[in-house]
Amino acid sequence: VSLRAVILAVTVALLSFAAFAGVKDQIAERTSPTGEICMAGDPCAAAVVEVVSGPRSGQEIYDGNCVACHATGAAGAPKLGDVAAWAPRIGKGAETLYANAIGGINSMPPMGLCGSCSEDDIKASVDYIIAQSQ
Numbered sequence: 136v137s138l139r140a141v142i143l144a145v146t147v148a149l150l151s152f153a154a155f156a157g158v159k160d161q162i163a164e165r166t167s168p169t170g171e172i173c174m175a176g177d178p179c180a181a182a183v184v185e186v187v188s189g190p191r192s193g194q195e196i197y198d199g200n201c202v203a204c205h206a207t208g209a210a211g212a213p214k215l216g217d218v219a220a221w222a223p224r225i226g227k228g229a230e231t232l233y234a235n236a237i238g239g240i241n242s243m244p245p246m247g248l249c250g251s252c253s254e255d256d257i258k259a260s261v262d263y264i265i266a267q268s269q
């Protein structure tokens with residue numbers, strides 16, 4: 136093995152690691168609930184805790200987390216306000232919809248990808264969707 140080959144291999148490894156780290160950062164940024172990453176002890180952390188644990192309305196949860204799919208119909212999501220699409224789902228009963236929103240169903244991800252949501256937050260956002268879609 137020539138020195139050149141070793142240097143090339145190391146360079147490739149470093150570049151792919153850097154690319155991977157960049158993607159990981161992007162994912163962390165996109166999935167960060169407040170759009171801001173705070174470490175415990177940072178001055179911003181106190182505010183984040185307040186935002187995360189404070190009471191949020193179903194609409195706020197929806198606007199922050201569910202809208203990405205349920206406004207556009209992405210991934211086959213039933214759209215907010217689409218009465219025909221929601222009627223058979225609402226017919227299954229609120230408890231079933233809560234359970235499927237919390238646990239996920241097909242392309243509907245568990246908790247609607249809301250990492251900072253409690254189960255009650257999810258139920259509130261399901262209630263909001265139901266109220267807007269019948």
Ligand code: HEC
Binds near residue numbers: 196210224232244
């Ligand atoms: C990544 C896209 C995506 C996100 C984000 C998302 N949903 Fe969904 N949701 C879907 C899809 C797709 C379906 C249809 C699943 C199926 O029935 O095949 C669905 C279905 C549902 C249903 C109907 C379940 C049933 O039993 O018929 C409820 C209720 C629901 N979503 C609530 C939510 C709530 C509340 C949020 C936000 C907290 C949310 N979703 C976020 C994609 C998403």
